Amino acid sequence: MLLCLTGTVSADSKAFFGKWGTDRQCAGKLIIPGGTKKAAPFEIGKDWLGHGDVWCRLFWINTGSSQLGTYGIARALCGEDDVRDYQLRFKLQDNRLSLTWNRNITNEDLKRCPH
Numbered sequence: 001m002l003l004c005l006t007g008t009v010s011a012d013s014k015a016f017f018g019k020w021g022t023d024r025q026c027a028g029k030l031i032i033p034g035g036t037k038k039a040a041p042f043e044i045g046k047d048w049l050g051h052g053d054v055w056c057r058l059f060w061i062n063t064g065s066s067q068l069g070t071y072g073i074a075r076a077l078c079g080e081d082d083v084r085d086y087q088l089r090f091k092l093q094d095n096r097l098s099l100t101w102n103r104n105i106t107n108e109d110l111k112r113c114p115h
Contacts, residue, residue, distance in 0.1 A: 012063035015070045016044045016090050019113040020097045026113035041113050042099065049088070054078060058088070069093030076101075 019026070021041030028038045040052035049056045056078035063072040072090035077083050089100040097110040 012065050012070050013060050013072050013074075013090075015065070015092055016072060016097065017046070019043050019115075020110040021113055022110065026111070042107070042110065049076060056086070056088075063090075 019041040021039070025039040025041040028040070031037050031039050043050040044058075047058050049058055056076040059075040059077075061073045061075060063070070065071070070090075070092040074088045074090070076086040076088040078086065086101045087103070089098075089103075091098040091100075095111065096108075097112075099107045099110070101107075
């Protein structure tokens with residue numbers, strides 16, 4: 001089977017662009033007190049998603065919106081030396097974003113970070 005990756009960006013996918021996180025992530029606070037690693041928000045752009053030191057190339061598969069919010073599905077190829085392949089689902093409802101990775105890990109209740 002041949003998989004064609006076009007990375008098409010629609011008006012709906014643009015709703016996800018920007019920085020998203022919890023209060024701690026948006027503020028860049030330390031993950032643990034006394035530690036050295038800071039919490040990082042998710043940075044979503046036209047064809048990239050970043051989270052701290054991890055970056056993923058996004059290939060949009062489907063996006064849309066309804067009265068319930070905006071949704072999207074993308075293939076995410078993450079990493080450098082060892083590329084990991086995810087199906088990433090986006091759900092934006094009431095100004096809160098949820099990211100679901102391969103249907104088993106969800107980052108929920110992310111808000112848009114102030115600039």
